[in-house]
Amino acid sequence: MTTNRPKIKVASVINRKYLAFRKLGEGGCGVIYEVAMVKCPGRRFACKAETTVFDEDPTLPMEHKVISKLNEKNSIHCVELIEKGQGENYQFIVMTLLGPSLDAIRSTLPTNKFSTYSALVMAIQALDSIREIHEIGFIHRDVKPANFAIGTLGTPKQRLLHVLDFGISRQFLVKDGDGGGLRIRKPRRIVPFRGTLRYCSVAAQERKEQGRHDDLWSLFYMIVEFVKGSLPWAGIAEEDKVIVMKEDVTELFNGIESECAMFAQHLSILRYQTKPDYDLLRDLLLNVFVRRNFNPQMKVDWEKGGRYDSHFEKKTSTLPAVTEKDMTEVDLAKILNVPGAERNITMEQIMAAGRVTNDDEGLNTAQDDTIIEEDGGPKSNRPKSQPASNTPTDVSKKVRRRYVAKTPSVHKVELIEQNWKKKQEEAQREKILKNVAAARRTKEDFIVPEDNTIVKKKHGGGKTESTTTTTTKSGKNSEEHISLT
Template sequence: MNAIKPSASYITETSWFQPNYIVDFKYHIHSLISTGGFGQVYWASDNYTGQFVAIKVEKKDAKYQLLKFEAETLSKLNKISYKRHGKGKKFDCIKLINYFETKNFNFMVMPLCGPNFYEIRKAMIEEKFSITTTLWVMKNMISCLEGLHNYGWIHRDVKPANFCIDLYNTNDCRRKMYLVDFGLAKKFRKSDGSMIPKKDYSNFKGTVRYTSINSHRRRDLGRIDDLWSVYFICVENLIGSLPWRNIADKEEIGYMKKECNLLELNYGSTGPPNSFKVLYEQLRSTGFYNEPKYGELYDAIENEMRDFGYYSHGKLLDWEECGIINLILFQKGISN
């Protein structure tokens, strides 16, 4: 599974800032690399240090302004990471470099990452991954979320576009995953370590395709809801789509998530991976206040990766076989 789709233009939206524009007297804009309901993201470089950065930009008149909250959240997570350096599980949280505002825009500056996993999967000709790559992605997504949960936070918008591969082209870097976009993140623990009580009602949170059934039911979300999203992502990664892919109605999607047994979909002659079954059983049995059994999930994934030959000499992940990362970067105009 190493074929790549023919190249296509990534960005159709009009850029707010043109190449060579200087932001805050120091950030040199190179190109627009991503757009969405949040605003726009630019590839830029720091004129003083030469560091490549990503600048997330939000208009001041946006209906929902989340960038300042996201910057504050990242700052808190970075401080926790600094205090815990060398203690326990390391969480590769993206770093906040800067946040500032102008008359018309809010700006958040971060290190530049490589492509996200939505872009990588969509660039594959069949829009899906092999079993070994699917399991690798599953393991690393869970690891990112465990790290965040250990800091006392949940993400609440887990989706492929919010996990990125490293920018730089070495095996160590290209097998490093970063969790990004903390605009909906929330603390679930108090400063004394106790859990914040569950609310009786919560507004819908997350991305419709991937959010948990609890979000559709307007329930307060916990750690297990982040893992529900991983489950949906993993099924999509391996099969290529979810049953509600072409459904627009939010409530209908919620009903389908409740009624569809994703383990009964067509996984070929081998059936669904055992890791999916182990995760699904946890999803069904873990409550709001319970900690997911991350170790049990890692054990199941590792055993299956071994069975499928991931640890054999020279085994490559799908994007390593076909040079897809460099292609995506080229299409975005990024040179590293």
């Protein structure tokens, strides 16, 4: 509903610090804008806002939580959180501004598919970013090309991939008693669907609890789409038909590298509790990279010199000249860490990795994962007329919702403003030096007579320097005389 939208539009001032510049997207009760800092108009960020409506499950708190934890781990595949706060009818977070998503890039390509090199570079980085999310104890639950974006086009960071949109993520690692250890959350019996039909796993469609392997199934579907241009079930809305097509891997495996098929074979033996063998999956992708004689110095499709660079030339200069661009170098060789030779991986290793017994006892029966679960047991936001079967209703207990606190990251914002002021002062000094040099040049006369002798005469009774240059028919300098009088 439009009435539930955040009260933000182009030219709105957010938290007295940010000016809404243009809308980047919207959905549900949220919206995302490109914003400029009022005090530093050249610095642009992304501001994601969500209405504080009580009949809607908030997603921004989870987004803030996951980004904060990834920032603590210094993840290079995650945006940097700049500030959080609350407006008139919305809460918001401000983060670094990125370039186009992989979905937007692929739709721009004439073939709707990436080159094998670009597909591998993106797939390896996507795998690394998903692994980082799992290592901090969360499942993304909506892995798809639209939730991965490169840095700004035309900058070194256009080769670096970032993972986005953690609004429907779920924490699967929780504290285990008072000992400070962690344990895997037990899966629930009833799970609402979370994700995107085209890329979600079969288990997600069957309303089973999503684990780490479900994120990787989504990545596998992404890789197939990158290489082949489309998925067999693209455009089909009937879930039953999609499940049947996903379970029939014959068409998926046709036309892709054998390592991609082995990638899927490993995922097929994993369960909710099982930890995927990320190193093995990464080595499978790197084996293709090495066998094709690729190297990190090659160009990805969208950068200058890449296969489809002509389709992105105009997009590299879409931002105004006043906008500061992050020109930090990206060491792709270090990110990919390509080995010197292929790793010998057998199907026995694929099937043996991660094989565990399936323990489904003691399932959690909570239905709504947007509610904070207490140590004493799960809670549900089920209507009062439908109490939990084993728990008496208690109308005195209030459901605790997660909200982003109003307190901004003052130190980080002030640091940005100070750096901007310093750069402005440096630019002013450089302008003054250029003006002085220009004024000095105006005091000199440059005379070009008909004999091609350039006479430079200084005012104030100085010496005159005469330079004679004669040229041959080929246009090259054959003789040069310099004399001082």
